Amino acid sequence: VKISSPPRSRNLRTKLVEMMTARKLEMSWDKDAILTAYLNRLPYGNQLTGCRAAARGYFGKPLGDLSVAESAFLAGLPNKPTRFNPYRNFDGARERQQYILGRLREEQWISDAQCSAAKTEALRLTESGPVGEFEAPHFIELVRMAEEDGGELSARTTLDLELQHFVEGEIEIQLRALDQLIGGRLSTQAGVVVIENATGEVLALAGSRDFFGSPGGQINGAWTPRSPGSALKPFTYLLALEQGKTAATVLPDVPVEFPTPTGAYRPVNYDRRFRGPVTVRRALANSLNVPAVRMLDAIGGPERLHSTLTKQLGFTGLDPDPNRYGLGLTLGTAEVRLIELTNAYACLARLGEYRPYRLTQQGRIADSTLFDRDACWLIADILSDNLARAEAFGLNSPLRFPFRVAAKTGTSTDYRDNWTVGFTPEYTVGVWVGHFGNTPLQDVSGVSGAGPIFHAVMTELHRHVEP
Numbered sequence: 520v521k522i523s524s525p526p527r528s529r530n531l532r533t534k535l536v537e538m539m540t541a542r543k544l545e546m547s548w549d550k551d552a553i554l555t556a557y558l559n560r561l562p563y564g565n566q567l568t569g570c571r572a573a574a575r576g577y578f579g580k581p582l583g584d585l586s587v588a589e590s591a592f593l594a595g596l597p598n599k600p601t602r603f604n605p606y607r608n609f610d611g612a613r614e615r616q617q618y619i620l621g622r623l624r625e626e627q628w629i630s631d632a633q634c635s636a637a638k639t640e641a642l643r644l645t646e647s648g649p650v651g652e653f654e655a656p657h658f659i660e661l662v663r664m665a666e667e668d669g670g671e672l673s674a675r676t677t678l679d680l681e682l683q684h685f686v687e688g689e690i691e692i693q694l695r696a697l698d699q700l701i702g703g704r705l706s707t708q709a710g711v712v713v714i715e716n717a718t719g720e721v722l723a724l725a726g727s728r729d730f731f732g733s734p735g736g737q738i739n740g741a742w743t744p745r746s747p748g749s750a751l752k753p754f755t756y757l758l759a760l761e762q763g764k765t766a767a768t769v770l771p772d773v774p775v776e777f778p779t780p781t782g783a784y785r786p787v788n789y790d791r792r793f794r795g796p797v798t799v800r801r802a803l804a805n806s807l808n809v810p811a812v813r814m815l816d817a818i819g820g821p822e823r824l825h826s827t828l829t830k831q832l833g834f835t836g837l838d839p840d841p842n843r844y845g846l847g848l849t850l851g852t853a854e855v856r857l858i859e860l861t862n863a864y865a866c867l868a869r870l871g872e873y874r875p876y877r878l879t880q881q882g883r884i885a886d887s888t889l890f891d892r893d894a895c896w897l898i899a900d901i902l903s904d905n906l907a908r909a910e911a912f913g914l915n916s917p918l919r920f921p922f923r924v925a926a927k928t929g930t931s932t933d934y935r936d937n938w939t940v941g942f943t944p945e946y947t948v949g950v951w952v953g954h955f956g957n958t959p960l961q962d963v964s965g966v967s968g969a970g971p972i973f974h975a976v977m978t979e980l981h982r983h984v985e986p
Contacts (some may be wrong), residue, residue, distance in 0.1 A: 559675075563593065564600030572654070577605065579645045584973055587633055588640035592616040605644055613642070653685050657726030657739045660880045661858075671883030675880045677720035679713075682979070686711050686723045689975045692932075694728050697952070697968060701961045703788035707816055709916075709972060710740025710951040712861040713980070716944065719865070719874035721974075724858065727955075735955040740741075742944065744836035744854035745951060749806045750938045751860075753898050755815045755824055755849040755866065757801050760894035762818055766800040766901060770810035777816065784845060786812040789911075789930070789964075806928065811849045812828045821848040831889050832863040833875060851931055861940055861949030867925070868942035870895040901927040902941065917970030922984050924977055928966045933959040937968030 545553070563573035573593050585593070595615030596603050603612040617638055624634040654862070658678055670681040690709045698707050713723040726739035757766075772794040776783040788794075788808045802810035815824060825841030826847060828834040837853050839845070844852040862876040871890035901907065902925035904912065913919060918926045926941030935958060937952040950969040953960060960968060 522790040525949075552770070554950035555675075562600050563596045564604045565606070573926045575654070575841050577644050586637070586640060587623075587629060588616070588620070588637035588642060591619045591637060592642060595619050601782075604673055604808075609644075613774070614907045623641055632782055634770070640966055654680065655724065656730045657741060658683070658721070658724040658878070660726075660739060661724070661742060665878060675719075677722060677877055677880060678724075679722040683723045683725070684861060686713065686725050689972055689979075690728050691727055693971045693975065694952070696971070697963065701902040701963060702928070705959070706954060706958075707957055708740055708953060709737065710743075710813055710857045710949075710967070711972060711976060712741050712858045712949045713976065714861055714865045714876055714947045716865050716868045716942065716947055718864070719877045719879060721858070721876050721878050722946075728822075735916055738954075740951055740955070741857045743937045744856055745953065746851045746853070746931035747855050747860060747938055748851040748936060749808070750927055750929030750940055751824070751828070751851060751855075752803060752806065752811045753902065753927055754863070755811055755818070756799060756828060756901075757867070757894055757898050758823060759779065759799070759818050760897055761812050761891050764799060766897055768799045769796045770799065770802055771795070772802070772809050774799045774815065775809065778813070779845055784847070786847070786850070789807065800901050800904065800907050801910070802905055803901050806908075812846045815849045819833065821845055824848050824854075828853075828863070829875065832859070832866060833873075834859050834863070851936075853928060857938075857949050857951045860938075861947055864940045864942050864949065865929075865947040867898055868944060868947050870899075895919075899942075902927055912966055916966050918966060920974070920977065920981075922981055926969065928964065930964045930968075934961065934963055934968075935959055937963060939966065939969040939973035941973065941977065943977070943981065945975070948976050948980070966984050 527675045533633065542669070559569040559571065561570065562568055563570070563576070567573045567576040570593060571582045573596065574580060574585055577593065578585060578589055591614065595612060595618070596605070598615065602616055606613040609936040616868050619628070620634050620637050623629045624631065629637070631745045632881055657676055658676070662676055662698065667677060690711060694707045694709055708727050709725070710727070711723065712721060714720065716720055725739050730736045762820045772788070774793060776785045779853055786808050793809065794807070797807060797810055815821065821844050823836065825844070829837050836856050836859070841848065858876060865876070866873045866889060870892040871888055871894075872886050873889045874886050903923050908918065916929070918924070918941070922943070924943055926939060929938035930936070935953055935957050938950065940949040942948070950973045952968040952972070
């Protein structure tokens with residue numbers, strides 16, 4: 520309990536709180552679970568927390584592959600991780616290891632032969648220093664934030680490390696190609712979130728291309744609010760379908776203006792063309808702005824969409840006043856977090872069942888039904904209709920797959936933010952690409968900026984699916 524709690528003054532009140540918390544924990548967890556949680560939170564020095572991270576950091580191998588000598592060496596570090604830092608005081612850490620091996624022999628956990636062999640075994644630490652501190656830093660940052668906000672203690676996260684490595688590698692590959700295309704200097708950034716729909720577990724999360732090496736790499740692009748562009752349009756149309764509209768409902772894509780306190784609002788499409796009467800399917804599939812604004816106005820204005828986003832779908836970064844955004848809310852005038860937007864799309868994938876995203880394998884929160892199943896199915900059908908979106912994206916865009924994928928792009932004003940978010944029944948993937956300094960991406964849209972990363976990650980997730 521002590522090592523899992525935020526730093527506090529060591530006084531009587533603190534000790535009483537810890538004692539009561541420990542008692543409660545003992546009543547709800549068995550001894551193995553408590554020990555596992557303890558071992559996964561122990562400090563091993565060099566920013567390594569938990570025995571698994573220590574095994575990777577100091578010996579470059581999984582915990583289960585450690586020898587008796589290596590295990591005893593690590594076991595001695597949490598006692599005084601600074602004093603026994605093996606990169607500065609190897610002899611001190613080795614002396615502590617020898618003591619632990621002796622105690623293991625006294626307690627008959629190992630034999631005389633095992634003890635002698637372990638005491639003389641040569642230890643080879645990783646030459647470049649700890650590596651565990653670099654694993655999914657933005658993911659771990661969010662886990663710690665959640666625990667500080669009163670979340671349950673959990674010894675295990677939801678992270679799929681193999682998938683995380685793939686995501687991080689693909690970000691670098693695709694951003695290097697994008698930087699060459701636009702003449703950049705490796706300053707383009709990206710955030711990626713992967714959610715397993717059945718559980719709500721976040722399997723991978725990257726907030727930048729390189730936490731330690733790239734400019735602004737410590738900024739978490741999966742958490743920092745950004746303008747989503749058109750990525751909120753599906754929720755406007757979802758509300759409309761629930762009110763009786765259909766995919767065949769016709770909307771006028773013609774010039775229009777809406778009065779506002781600051782003057783007339785005149786929405787225009789991405790290509791500044793107007794197409795006349797268009798169906799809901801065509802309007803959403805091709806991400807037309809004017810019909811989306813008209814639809815939001817028809818179903819109750821920004822208040823209706825704002826309430827859905829904040830009170831039902833868990834968006835936390837929006838201003839409480841929907842009038843601040845106006846009808847442009849459906850076009851991305853509000854800023855949202857990538858992880859929350861991705862989780863909202865996961866709700867569509869579950870046909871209206873909302874489930875909070877999870878970073879740790881703690882008790883499930885009860886699901887809630889937010890939307891009509893048929894309406895969600897129809898939104899998914901439109902977003903996976905490659906022929907319907909060919910007018911804007913072509914037939915061979917990164918949104919095309921050999922299996923069914925519902926996907927939506929978004930591009931904010933001046934190409935500052937590029938998004939692609941989409942799902943299959945199994946997984947939901949969200950991708951943001953842009954500059955943390957808000958520099959425009961020079962005519963790079965959501966499909967060309969975030970789309971290639973989205974395509975690569977979604978393909979990897981379904982690599983065993985038959986075309």
